[in-house]
Amino acid sequence: MHYVEASTLGAPVTSAAKPRVYAWLVFALTFGLLLSDYMSRQVLNAVFPLLKAEWGLSDTQLGSLSGIVALLVGLLTFPLSVLADRWGRVRSIILMATLWTLATLACGVATGYGQMFVARFFVGLGEAAYGSVGVAVIISIFPAHLRSTLTGAFMAGGAFGSVVGMAMGGVLATRLGWRWAFVAMAIFGAALLLLYALTVTERRLREHSTVTQPSRDSRPGFSMSLRALFSGLFSTTSVICAYIGSGLQLFIMAAVIAWMPSYLNRYYAMTPDKAGVTAAAFVLIGAMGMVVCGIVTDRLCRQMPARKMAMAIVYCLVTAILLGVAFQLPPGLNQLVMIGLGMFLAAGTSGPAGAMVANLTPTPIHASAFATLTLANNLLGLAPGPLLTGVLADHIGLLGAFKLIPMMGIFAAVAFWIGRHHYGSDLSRIQHASGAAAH
Template identity: 65%
Template sequence: MELHCAKPAEGDFAGAPTFSRTYAWIIFALTFGLLLSDYMSRQVLNAVFPLLKSAWGLSDTQLGSLSSVVALMVGLLTFPLSVLADRWGRVRSLILMAALWSLATLGCAFATNYGEMLVARAFVGLGEAAYGSVGIALILSIFPPHLRSTLTGAFMAGGAFGSVLGMALGGFVAVHFGWRSSFGAMACFGIVLVVTYRIVVSEKRIASRQPNRAGQEASRSDVVTSLRTLVAGLFSTVSVVCAYVGSGLQLFIMGAVLAWMPSFLNRSYGLAPDKAAAGAAVFVLLGALGMVACGIVTDRICRASPPRKWTTAVFYCLTSFALLATGFHLEPGALQLALLGAGIFLVAGTSGPAGAMVANLTPSSIHASAFATLTLANNLLGLAPGPLVTGLIADRIGLVGALQVIPLVSLAAALAFAIGRSRYTRDLRQIDALRGKAVNQ
């Protein structure tokens, strides 16, 4: 997860040949590491669902709400906090966010009932609210434009990789040391990374390696002069709105799978909580690898024809729907697991294309805000309702029945991307015409 300032040439390194590629990749690695911490703190809860259900007698709806409240907070707050980060400083904002979610995760370890856990999880969401959008905006500002799908897909895959680690490590620690220790371990990992990030990365150090940064900042203050101008830049075309909506709807399924796969394996295959968490982590790992692979494939096959990125997004939606819908209707066994694995590999493959389209269709000076809007859509349309709606349905027809229904959302996502594809070329011409008019004035 902008009224364009001067756009760097495709071969330029963020428009600044003197910028250190090594330092850029160090920034990427540390920012990616904090994203891992973000999702480890978020998804460790799902690994201990069976233990919490037993300890506190919670319903599936309550369990789903503990997962959904984080995504809800992210969805509600990502936009205003990202706008503030664009002005206050992206690096400072990232450090503050990571410190907050790490401390809130530590608070989860001390919760004594459902209400206290819900409040602690809400603060986890507050800390994580704008991290994805601000983090990817920082990354895209220091890398060449032609890598946007790859970088967006790889960075967003950090969420899935973090979920893998959170589930697998969280389940292991919970069984051997108690579920409270799982939250404590995630919190300690985040705090260590925050200290490291603070030492290595700074606004000043980045600016010193980007000679054009000062001019870009000056342009930003001139270009984004009001909330009205900002909103106009974020929702300037039908196609960019379709990118937001399609991405969010497709991640509804990813959010449901992340939350409920450990419980699915526990109930359908009779696996112990730690083994169910480890098994679920394998599926989430497939999703992470799929995000990276789909981003790379999309960039390669669409470099000569950017509109094809919409077509690849439609393909990922329809194929994942077919695989997951079929898989969840099968009896437990090897064939079911194979189909589910293939479906999960593709289900979040739209992340890279959607991120690239948002970057192409919004001005670079407000990319943090644009990716905040994408994050808002991803959470309010996908990651927040996914676990909760699945829990609500599961309380009525069972978890398996709920998981058989949710793949239908992919059809709506495919429709949104198809509409965006039909308008993309026309909308790009409209944006280019407005930019040309602004330059001439």
């Protein structure tokens, strides 16, 4: 039996089948701020070798500087996203971008591990809810059938930002000193922030929303009470499995992104600038994979929702195999090719997981729903990935740590496999309940 995915869980949509020009402008600016977000976050990885040499830091300390940002994103994304749903998503985005930009500038003037850790703390505080709030803004003004594509493309902005942050960071750090790498990221973020504030407003978003005003603001049968909020976020087995599977799979992506410059520096004898650019190429491959996997998932699963879980399972298992083989090979071209193939699929679950979360949660709490997804992504993947890899590297070497990391894809596949058996029935039940509430 086939189920057709709901567009907004009981909320009627406008007749516009194609997104408007303003929608794409909002997407571009929101995507641009996500680039700034991850450029500010990942530039640190490019200067790991320089900080290690200048301050005498251990791999565990270096991992903590990267992991603290993801940890704060994981801990704070949910409460801050709930506040953004109520206070205003655009105002929240402007406030968050201001904070992470200033904190990135503070990283550039830090004089030791303690000051750098504090500055990175505030980078994480500013970035905590941006991904969830940003994607909620985007899906509110686009047709529902584009959700896997848009979610995958938007989340790929994190990988693209990591590419630019590591590549530019490595080059600037080598030529001008590591401090200028952080300063450059702060300048870029400030420019984008100004453009966003002048272009995007709550009023214009309401005018271009694909959801009709009455439904968007006051969906029948739905309230913003705490009980209703948690009921909407965790109402089905499949959505919980989507949260868990997505987080476990991103453990791999986070670990490789954070430590690839150091891996290339140690095992391929690359200088920081060359290692940063080369590592950025792998992240770029991962970003392209996120977009392609999102598009492919939308194409194959439009009339068969359960396939989304099946596609996610395939992405997880193939990633585990490819990267598992890659790090058993000796350093060289063959290993780099296998790493590239694995990275192409490493975050391919982002689009399917985001679409499933959107389809299984009420429209008024989409920012909170994506915050929950971000919470899982960070607490299960993005935060522990770099930190645990650093701990393992201190004991068994970075190569030894990389040999173990791909196994996380197997656990992610199990979570999606469990969700697959419930997704079709969960989606049908929720649509039926939404229709009954509307009447």
